[in-house]
Amino acid sequence: MFHKLPIANDIDACFMHKVDGGFSLKKFKEMAELGSIALEFIRARCNDGTLPILNLPYHRDDIVSWKPIVDRYQSLYDDVVILGIGGSTLGSATICALVDGCVITAPRIHFLDNIDPISFDSRLSSFDKEKTGFLAISKSGSTTETLTKLLIVIDRLGNKNFSTQIICLTEPTDNPMRRIAATHGLLCLDYDPKVIGRFSALSTAGLLPAAIAGINVEGVRRGAAAVLDATIFAKNPLDNPAIAGAAINVALARDHGINQTVFLPYVERLERLSIWFRQLWAESLGKEGYGTTPINAMGVVDQHSQMQLYLAGPRDKFFTVICSDPRGLGGRIRGELAGSAAESLNYLLGHTMGDLMAAEQQATIDSLISNCCPTRLIRFSNLNEEVMGGLIMQFILETIAAAQMMRINAFDQPVVEETKLLIRQFLQEEN
Numbered sequence: 001m002f003h004k005l006p007i008a009n010d011i012d013a014c015f016m017h018k019v020d021g022g023f024s025l026k027k028f029k030e031m032a033e034l035g036s037i038a039l040e041f042i043r044a045r046c047n048d049g050t051l052p053i054l055n056l057p058y059h060r061d062d063i064v065s066w067k068p069i070v071d072r073y074q075s076l077y078d079d080v081v082i083l084g085i086g087g088s089t090l091g092s093a094t095i096c097a098l099v100d101g102c103v104i105t106a107p108r109i110h111f112l113d114n115i116d117p118i119s120f121d122s123r124l125s126s127f128d129k130e131k132t133g134f135l136a137i138s139k140s141g142s143t144t145e146t147l148t149k150l151l152i153v154i155d156r157l158g159n160k161n162f163s164t165q166i167i168c169l170t171e172p173t174d175n176p177m178r179r180i181a182a183t184h185g186l187l188c189l190d191y192d193p194k195v196i197g198r199f200s201a202l203s204t205a206g207l208l209p210a211a212i213a214g215i216n217v218e219g220v221r222r223g224a225a226a227v228l229d230a231t232i233f234a235k236n237p238l239d240n241p242a243i244a245g246a247a248i249n250v251a252l253a254r255d256h257g258i259n260q261t262v263f264l265p266y267v268e269r270l271e272r273l274s275i276w277f278r279q280l281w282a283e284s285l286g287k288e289g290y291g292t293t294p295i296n297a298m299g300v301v302d303q304h305s306q307m308q309l310y311l312a313g314p315r316d317k318f319f320t321v322i323c324s325d326p327r328g329l330g331g332r333i334r335g336e337l338a339g340s341a342a343e344s345l346n347y348l349l350g351h352t353m354g355d356l357m358a359a360e361q362q363a364t365i366d367s368l369i370s371n372c373c374p375t376r377l378i379r380f381s382n383l384n385e386e387v388m389g390g391l392i393m394q395f396i397l398e399t400i401a402a403a404q405m406m407r408i409n410a411f412d413q414p415v416v417e418e419t420k421l422l423i424r425q426f427l428q429e430e431n
């Protein structure tokens with residue numbers, strides 16, 4: 001308990017004394033009561049175990065139990081394909097991005113989320129059938145897109161011995177995925193029914209693919225536990241980054257019309273985190289006329305694409321800039337290669353690519369602040385498993401806290417079901 005926090009939050013630039021577009025410290029302090037309600041909700045669920053996502057960071061037994069699967073997949077396959085969509089895969093895709101840039105001998109993990117028939121077929125046919133393992137994940141076991149992909153993969157494998165090549169992960173109910181698994185003799189693991197898909201990044205759904213990818217998933221849980229502990233044991237709710245983050249989002253939307261939340265990491269491996277966060281925030285909070293719209297951005301790419309709008313467009317955005325310290329990393333920019341351009345590039349030559357990234361990160365932060373954009377900074381030095389777990393936990397807690405402050409249920413998505421019914425109707429009519 002009370003491991004060192006893997007990430008640091010700085011919310012100073014959300015307030016009026018720092019940016020004109022921010023809100024007053026007085027108003028922030030008025031959020032203390034809602035902050036306490038949110039914190040009590042989280043503490044109570046953590047203590048009584050009714051929200052297992054708040055207990056998972058402390059578990060290790062499940063990780064040990066996956067070892068035979070991890071060993072088998074790592075030894076047999078060059079590629080492992082994850083079949084799923086939405087909350088069942090975005091968490092694992094987020095964590096699996098940690099392997100980028102690392103020397104790893106584990107299989108390459110691929111996420112086939114979409115059902116674009118051309119892209120799906122082209123990606124599927126790029127794998128060696130004999131050297132590819134599959135993991136189909138669906139909490140409900142009835143998501144049409146995932147079942148379609150699973151059945152197409154079974155068809156394409158087309159030999160009698162594929163039963164060990166595919167593992168399913170779904171709730172222990174009588175659902176279509178379980179029936180398909182039983183028909184073909186596939187191993188079917190239990191997806192805890194109390195873990196909601198978009199909150200499942202730290203459960204089997206998020207961590208089994210990551211373990212197969214060779215990631216230290218205990219480190220991910222450790223980072224999450226540190227952030228969770230800091231919340232559970234917070235003395236003052238608004239001193240806690242997740243509760244404060246929720247309070248800022250809710251108050252800026254309610255009192256200042258700031259109804260868009262821009263997620264701007266300066267670490268490319270966090271691109272998937274952005275997409276995971278987008279579902280978490282949107283599906284959990286977009287209810288009863290509430291919610292703010294998450295916007296994915298990426299430093300430095302969007303400096304050359306979105307920054308004009310961010311700095312001079314409507315004052316309806318709250319910014320979360322996620323920063324590492326890339327100084328000194330990457331290739332060095334050598335003057336002798338620049339020829340006659342060297343003189344005009346004096347400011348750049350001799351630096352590394354990481355130095356440039358760091359300067360651009362700081363320039364964006366300073367520009368956001370000087371252009372009156374309420375901005376929160378989340379900092380760490382290097383992205384690793386603990387940091388990833390910490391980030392995931394902070395945004396899970398922040399989402400739960402924001403829902404409590406808005407008095408809405410973070411854990412359902414009633415309107416999504418309407419579209420699903422329509423899809424079934426359309427296909428039935430065509431039959």
Ligand SMILES: O=P(O)(O)OC[C@H]1O[C@H](O)[C@H](O)[C@@H](O)[C@@H]1O
Pocket residue numbers: 085086087088137138139140141142143146197198283413416
């Ligand atoms: O895991 P599954 O049951 O297949 O669900 C996958 C996704 O389906 C739906 O569209 C829900 O809105 C999402 O919250 C969920 O993550």
